Amino acid sequence: MQTAVAVLVSGVVALFGVTSAVLGFIAEANRLKPDEIYVSGSDCVYPANPAHTLGFCAILLLVVAQIIASAAGGCCSCCRPPGGASYSNSTTTGRRVVGVVASVLSWVAALIAAVFYLVGVMLNAPTMREAKFTGPIEECSVLKGGVFVRVAVLSLVATSLGIMSCVLLRLPAVTDAPPEQGQHAVGLPQWLAQGFGHPYPTQGYGQASDPKFAPPSQG
Incomplete structure (x- = not known):
């Protein structure tokens, strides 16, 4: 059951993370170029463009993916492990440590990407900003090329680490089965049990197994 949930959650996280990265690549292709920004007096006028909305949606999808991955993994398993599993086994403990480290690195990468x-998003927002003067030349701030691409790749890295963490923290714990101790009950044959219950142990159809144990004759 835990494995099926991990697979399902991983699929959802992958969907959101990959979509976020795709939006980042599209935003790179639609970002504002220097020739699209014009100066009005001492202000730079930034026209509306798709990169602003695409970048904002990419942030939301990436954050949602991270929240789902962390929640499915038990919040880095800092609270109760999923399913109440015990981490006494060394293999499971090592897997948990790797899962927690992957989750932390995933959040670090996701925060940098965000x-x-x-x-x-801010540099592609439709607004007006004061122009910077370099001597007699007016300059407007513009997003450098390749920023959205690098961020999209970083989003994929964060998503991959989040999925890895989710899977490692949700897999069932590996337990060391202790060797069975105690004695096994051995059944006694019916004739032997009956013999123990009789004051004179007998064998077969009431005949004494040893003449000296034969019952005394009556009469």
């Missing part, structure tokens, strides 16, 4: 996504 920050650069946000920078791209």
Whole structure:
């Protein structure tokens, strides 16, 4: 059951993460170019373009993917492990440590990607900003090429680490089965049990197994 849930959650996380990266690649192709920004007096006018909306949606999808992966993994398994599993086994403990490290690295990569996504969104927002003067020349801030591409790749890395963490933390714990101790009950043959219950152990059809144990004759 835990394995099936891990596979399902991994698929959902992958869908959101890959979609976020795809939006990042599309945003790179639609980002504002320097020749698309014009100066009005001492202000730079940034026209509306798809990169602003695409970058914002990419941030949301990436954050949702990370939240789902972390929640499915038990919040880095810092709370109760999924299914109440015990981590006494060394193999399971090592797997848990790797899963937690992968989750932390996933969040670090996702936060870096989100920050650069946000920078791209702000620099592609339809607004007016004060122009910078370099001598007599007016300059407008513009997002450099390749930023959205690098962020999209970083989103894929964060998603991959998140899926890895989710799978490792949700797999059933490996337990060491202790060797069975205790004695096995051995059944006694019916004739032997009956013999123990009789004051004179007999064998077969009431005949004494030894003449000296034969019952005394009556009369």
